[in-house]
Amino acid sequence: MTATTEIQAPALNDSLLDSVRRDYFSSVGRTILTLVCLALILSALWFLVNWGLVNAVWFGTPEDCHKAAGACWAVITDRYRLIFFGLYPYEEQWRSALACLAILATVILSCVPFFWSAKRLPVLWALGYGLFYFLMKGGVFGMPVVLETQWGGLALTVFVFSSTVVIGMPLAIVLALLRRSRLPVVSTVTALFIDGIRSLPLLSILFTAAIILPLTLPGFLVGDKLYRVIIGAAVFFAVYQAEIIRSGIQSLPAGQEEAATALGLNYWQTISRIVLPQAFRFALPPTINQVVIAFMETALIVILGFFEITASGNAAFSTGGWKPFHTEVYSFVALIYFVFTYSLSMYGSYLERSMKLGLR
């Protein structure tokens, strides 16, 4: 016992100051490098604090901003409703806000393990999306109808993103299972489909969904452009996610399916209770990654004339003399993206930690 304490003793005495000195100031070269970097960081911080906080204008007109040296957050406080809700009718924007909350609540609840069952998850999604749809579209309970073409801003971004994942994830599971089917025709056709879509850029798929499909589909199948684009994005998400799930299934210890079969479980019971729960644990890091990418890619629908959050941000500064203050608007939009993607990654690493418990 005494021997171990003697060995550990120096490490325990190593204070923060000592380790900083050792890591950053142990030689002349290191000291110079450390000081230069420190100076750069401090001056950047100095500028940001001055620009973004000290000298910033929080409320007012473009003229007030021109007089000040700092950031013009007044454009946000003045135009935030345009950024968040796009062209949605002004008096009805509370509906868009509620709808957005409904989708966010659905997404957050979907992250709670209690809802991870084939019975609860569909009910949750049906409720969340039903609520979103009726709030956004109206036409019931005396709410005036608002067409999809007027939907925009954060509500649209969140809706497109979550629908992509909610439709794409089950589709990915089906594709992954079909690809490992024992029937050669089924697995080959699925593989061709997956590899075919994966070799196309997302943009071309979105264009096809938005512009070409209506020319080829019978009228009653066309639907609104929004839904076609969501389906296109979901298929694109699904083919990548299918490969992620498939590799997760391949990491399963040998004999798991056999043990389940020998116990008398049928195919679906084996897949849903034994194979997928383990495959998702293995595939969690790339899955979270794919979901984050799907969120970023919602910005692409701008090109098809949708008014999602980058487009409504654009609109926020392009009129009323706010034009010089695009940096502030884009910083704000970037902050919103950051909040979403960062919480997704935090959730991912939380899941990874909690699931390690059950897989040692």
Next chain:
Amino acid sequence: MTTSALAIEVDGLCKYYGAHQVLHGVNLTVKPGEKIVVCGPSGSGKSTLIRCLNKLEEHQQGRIRVLGTELNDEIDNINEIRREVGMVFQHFNLFPHLTVLENCVLAPMLVRKIDRKTAEEQAMTYLERVKIPQKAKNYPGELSGGQQQRVAIARALCMKPEIMLFDEPTSALDPEMISEVLDVMIQLAQGGMTMVCVTHEMGFARKVADRVIFMDQGKIVEDAPPADFFDNPQHERSKLFLSQILGH
């Protein structure tokens, strides 16, 4: 289910992997309550034979009847047989994402449609029987090999099977853990379970087996009570095999 005096009837069983024939016309009958030990050199087809008995492997020729039910392509028959036949594997194959208790209640709840409370009570009695009730809430990864194999036996027993198949249940275990698993199997044999065990534990075979079956190159070479098989083997190949595993 037609009643039959036999637990297992195998008649002219042939099994191929592609063009490679692994079982060459195997005949075997097992009466209810009988304990059979299957041994033989590596690659002789022991695993393949017992895996055909619950259709983990598909056979190409011959007939297999288990508890009077013909093992053919009918999914109902296959399911019925799998419900009544428990299997224990060399590498345990516990479900690592489920606790010991969940491992034990999963199949009874899904396949036998027993409610959770009854299934858990029943699982605890079997876990007590294999002397590991204190680990019910642990995950398999937190258990030693011997403990995992005992849980695997309890998991199979929770389905209340008529027949238990064992495929080298102790050969992945450290020597000091072998006896705790064999003790459970001996206790099970004494309780009257019909058992087919692929194993090279000759002490176990002498103690509980009614018959020892020696396989070589996909055929049953010798089928005899353990006393005869060990003290007076009839065939050259059995003699060679016995001298190899008992000899040194």
